[in-house]
Structure formats: C-alpha cells, structure tokens
Amino acid sequence: MVSARSRIEQNGRTSCPISGQRNILAAAANGVRSFIAGQGGDADMVFTRVGVDERRLGDPKLALDLGAYVGMMEEAAIQTGNDNFGLWYGQQFRPAMLGLIGEVALASPTLGAAVANLAELFPYHQQATETRLVRDGDLLRLEYRILDGAILARRQDAELTMGMFANVFRYCLGADWTPEEVHCEHPRPESWREHERAFDAPVHFGQHTNAVVFRDRHLDRPMPGGDLARLTRLRDELIRVAGGTGSPGFLDRVKGEVRSRLPDGTAGVEEVAEGLGLARWTLQRRLADVGLSYSDVVEAVRRDLAFLHLRQPHVSVAEIGFMLGYSEVSAFSRAFRRWTGQSPQTYRAPLACRGETAES
Incomplete structure (x- = not known):
C-alpha cells in the first residue's frame, strides 16, 4: 500500500x-x-x-x-x-x-x-x-x-x-x-x-x-x-x-492547454506542446494537418474568451486583457478591433443596455 x-x-x-x-x-x-x-x-x-x-x-x-x-x-x-x-x-x-x-x-x-x-x-x-x-x-x-x-x-x-x-x-x-x-x-x-x-x-x-x-x-x-x-x-x-478517463479531441485539447496558460503569459508553443506531452514540431504538424497554425489557435482562444468575459460588465477591459495574456490593454484593444472592427468598450455597451450576462 x-x-x-x-x-x-x-x-x-x-x-x-x-x-x-x-x-x-x-x-x-x-x-x-x-x-x-x-x-x-x-x-x-x-x-x-x-x-x-x-x-x-x-x-x-x-x-x-x-x-x-x-x-x-x-x-x-x-x-x-x-x-x-x-x-x-x-x-x-x-x-x-x-x-x-x-x-x-x-x-x-x-x-x-x-x-x-x-x-x-x-x-x-x-x-x-x-x-x-x-x-x-x-x-x-x-x-x-x-x-x-x-x-x-x-x-x-x-x-x-x-x-x-x-x-x-x-x-x-x-x-x-x-x-x-x-x-x-x-x-x-x-x-x-x-x-x-x-x-x-x-x-x-x-x-x-x-x-x-x-x-x-x-x-x-x-x-x-x-x-x-x-x-x-x-x-x-x-x-x-x-471505462476510462476520456479526452476531448485534439484541437479542443490544444485550446484547453492554451487557455490555462494565458493568465500566466506562458502560452508559447514550446510550453503548450510540453503540457500536451508532444514535441513542438509534432504539435505544429498536427495543427497544419487541419489547416491551422499555432498562432491561429491562440488567436481563436483569445477571441472566444474575450467575447465571454466582455458580457460581464463588472470585469474591466484591462483585467480581461491581462487574463488573455496581453501585457498592455492597448494590445488587447488592437486585437479586438482586428476581430470585430470596434473597441472592447464599444462592443460591450449594447450588451450592458440589454442586461446580457456571460451565459446569455
């Protein structure tokens, strides 16, 4: 024992x-x-x-x-x-x-x-x-x-x-x-x-x-x-x-690993590959097989979480940017404009008026 x-x-x-x-x-x-x-x-x-x-x-x-x-x-x-x-x-x-x-x-x-x-x-x-x-x-x-x-x-x-x-x-x-x-x-x-x-x-x-x-x-x-x-x-x-401990599909597993590392700012490809038990080149090759680069995945995770967190009006834009691994709020704002054509504050305003929450 x-x-x-x-x-x-x-x-x-x-x-x-x-x-x-x-x-x-x-x-x-x-x-x-x-x-x-x-x-x-x-x-x-x-x-x-x-x-x-x-x-x-x-x-x-x-x-x-x-x-x-x-x-x-x-x-x-x-x-x-x-x-x-x-x-x-x-x-x-x-x-x-x-x-x-x-x-x-x-x-x-x-x-x-x-x-x-x-x-x-x-x-x-x-x-x-x-x-x-x-x-x-x-x-x-x-x-x-x-x-x-x-x-x-x-x-x-x-x-x-x-x-x-x-x-x-x-x-x-x-x-x-x-x-x-x-x-x-x-x-x-x-x-x-x-x-x-x-x-x-x-x-x-x-x-x-x-x-x-x-x-x-x-x-x-x-x-x-x-x-x-x-x-x-x-x-x-x-x-x-x-019957087993189960596992999500490969891409969802990669997204999960990226998500867990964003707040620490350690979502680099080497660290994520290590967390998945893969060599860096193996991770990149498997992503390429489905038509994605590693930066595509990080971008998608950040974008999805940004939309989720912005539906919570009490969480500041600066705090959201930090949780997504951006060192400055301006970098988050630039990325969000690239995704949506508007600032995080502009995107959030009508949600607050409608009283939407993160789960709506």
Missing part, C-alpha cells in the same frame, strides 16, 4: 485517456432539481434547454455529457437569478452525495489518502478533466480543470467543484475547517465576497487553474468509516463504470 504522503508527491495524474469521451457520472447532479427549485428556478426548463435527460439523473452510475452538465449549471444560474448558484450548490454537496468518487474518499484510511484518491481518480468520475496535487513547501494545491477548450462558460462548475473538494476536508476535520486559499480560473464575479464567506478564506480569480490550497498537516488524520477492503472494491467499480 503506497503511503498517502508519497502518493501526494507523485502529483496524482491519471493516464490512458480515451479520445472523444467527455462524460460525467450523474451523481454529480445529485439533488439539482430540488436545489434549482429552492432557488426559485424552473428545473424542467433548465434540463430542456441544455439537453439533459432527467431520467439519467436518477442513477448515479449513469453518464451525462460533460458539456451538457456544465451548461446545466450555467443555465441554472440564469433561471434562478442567483449568479452564485454553483458556489452554494457545491457548499451543500456532501461527499456521500457524489456517488462512487465520494464513497472512495470516505472509505480511504486517512485524509491524505482521501485527497490523493480524489486527485488520482476524479477523472474517472468526470472525464476530460485534470486533477492533481502540487506541493509548494508546506502548502499543497488540489487542482482541477476541464481539459476541453470547447467548454467555454464553466464558472458555476468550477465553484461547485471547489466546494465539493472542501467538504471532503470538512468531513474529516470538522465543519470549521478552512483552506488557506481558493483559486478560480474565471474572472472575479460581482458578488465575490460571498465566495470568501463560503470558504472563510481568500479567493483568487483569473488563475491558470482552479484549486483548494491547504497546509501539509492533519493528512494522517483517520477518515471516519475508512475501510481498505471497501476502498479497493469502490476503486475497481469506479474505473469499470467509467
């Missing part, structure tokens, strides 16, 4: 993705109908608009399309009028509600093992996803990101997943446990102070990935109900039910 600490040092990556798959087990939507209704929304309308078959929600081991699931959370935020829908849905989501991956965490012998199992096995619960543990001195980050660059609007999913992760710690250490920080890849929401209240910790937005940051302590604390024999059975069942 590998120790929790040594497994943490191994960063918890999964392997052997199955190209083209991006499913999530229906347990991730446990109680979503009643939560939507409790927030004043129409669940039937939400399900219809995003194409989710509610009959599948009744079996936690059935799969939903990941894009439809993420879209369901975005649509629920619109339907309920609660811009922080995902934040609060995740806060009330206990590990036992999460199906097989939640049961795996609960059956782990220690908190450290539970967190390591989340990092290793979450991409079976939710395909086309990367979760890993990263050490920085006495701090650890449980990181999470969707690899599919085609799924653009995904703020609600990120916030609810951070809440799900935090509740694994709270289950072991008590309801008063708090992380050191929480990181989110999307821009700062208008009601961002609710996030700090929910986690009782600083929340940083516009990051390269989503993460719960915590101190390297209490990892040897026993998990209530830990059971090694049950853990082994649950791990095997989760892997069998999922």
Whole structure:
C-alpha cells in the first residue's frame, strides 16, 4: 500500500485517456432539481434547454455529457437569478452525495489518502478533466480543470467543484475547517465576497487553474468509516463504470492547454506542446494537418474568451486583457478591433443596455 504522503508527491495524474469521451457520472447532479427549485428556478426548463435527460439523473452510475452538465449549471444560474448558484450548490454537496468518487474518499484510511484518491481518480468520475496535487513547501494545491477548450462558460462548475473538494476536508476535520486559499480560473464575479464567506478564506480569480490550497498537516488524520477492503472494491467499480478517463479531441485539447496558460503569459508553443506531452514540431504538424497554425489557435482562444468575459460588465477591459495574456490593454484593444472592427468598450455597451450576462 503506497503511503498517502508519497502518493501526494507523485502529483496524482491519471493516464490512458480515451479520445472523444467527455462524460460525467450523474451523481454529480445529485439533488439539482430540488436545489434549482429552492432557488426559485424552473428545473424542467433548465434540463430542456441544455439537453439533459432527467431520467439519467436518477442513477448515479449513469453518464451525462460533460458539456451538457456544465451548461446545466450555467443555465441554472440564469433561471434562478442567483449568479452564485454553483458556489452554494457545491457548499451543500456532501461527499456521500457524489456517488462512487465520494464513497472512495470516505472509505480511504486517512485524509491524505482521501485527497490523493480524489486527485488520482476524479477523472474517472468526470472525464476530460485534470486533477492533481502540487506541493509548494508546506502548502499543497488540489487542482482541477476541464481539459476541453470547447467548454467555454464553466464558472458555476468550477465553484461547485471547489466546494465539493472542501467538504471532503470538512468531513474529516470538522465543519470549521478552512483552506488557506481558493483559486478560480474565471474572472472575479460581482458578488465575490460571498465566495470568501463560503470558504472563510481568500479567493483568487483569473488563475491558470482552479484549486483548494491547504497546509501539509492533519493528512494522517483517520477518515471516519475508512475501510481498505471497501476502498479497493469502490476503486475497481469506479474505473469499470467509467471505462476510462476520456479526452476531448485534439484541437479542443490544444485550446484547453492554451487557455490555462494565458493568465500566466506562458502560452508559447514550446510550453503548450510540453503540457500536451508532444514535441513542438509534432504539435505544429498536427495543427497544419487541419489547416491551422499555432498562432491561429491562440488567436481563436483569445477571441472566444474575450467575447465571454466582455458580457460581464463588472470585469474591466484591462483585467480581461491581462487574463488573455496581453501585457498592455492597448494590445488587447488592437486585437479586438482586428476581430470585430470596434473597441472592447464599444462592443460591450449594447450588451450592458440589454442586461446580457456571460451565459446569455
């Protein structure tokens, strides 16, 4: 049995993705109908608009399309009028509600093992996803990101997943446990102070990935109900039910890698190729095979995210430019004029008048 600490040092990556798959087990939507209704929304309308078959929600081991699931959370935020829908849905989501991956965490012998199992096995619960543990001195980050660059609007999913992760710690250490920080890849929401209240910790937005940051302590604390024999059975069942960790198509995977690196300004071809496990020339050749250059892909990702972020009037044009990897707002404005023939401010003005949001 590998120790929790040594497994943490191994960063918890999964392997052997199955190209083209991006499913999530229906347990991730446990109680979503009643939560939507409790927030004043129409669940039937939400399900219809995003194409989710509610009959599948009744079996936690059935799969939903990941894009439809993420879209369901975005649509629920619109339907309920609660811009922080995902934040609060995740806060009330206990590990036992999460199906097989939640049961795996609960059956782990220690908190450290539970967190390591989340990092290793979450991409079976939710395909086309990367979760890993990263050490920085006495701090650890449980990181999470969707690899599919085609799924653009995904703020609600990120916030609810951070809440799900935090509740694994709270289950072991008590309801008063708090992380050191929480990181989110999307821009700062208008009601961002609710996030700090929910986690009782600083929340940083516009990051390269989503993460719960915590101190390297209490990892040897026993998990209530830990059971090694049950853990082994649950791990095997989760892997069998999922059928693999999945993977988006090649171009969407490249877009996802570019997106994650833009806020750090490290979206160069060498860095992205390394993140994809490819040689630079291989990445460029495969893009050329579909009629694209690397700069074409970066431009497309920046353009799509610019349109998404500009629908959030509380996020400044300067902040959007920084998140897209531009060193100066003037460079972002020039690029946006090239795409649309107008400035970001001019493009945004009629959206604000119509009251449109990022998900409209």
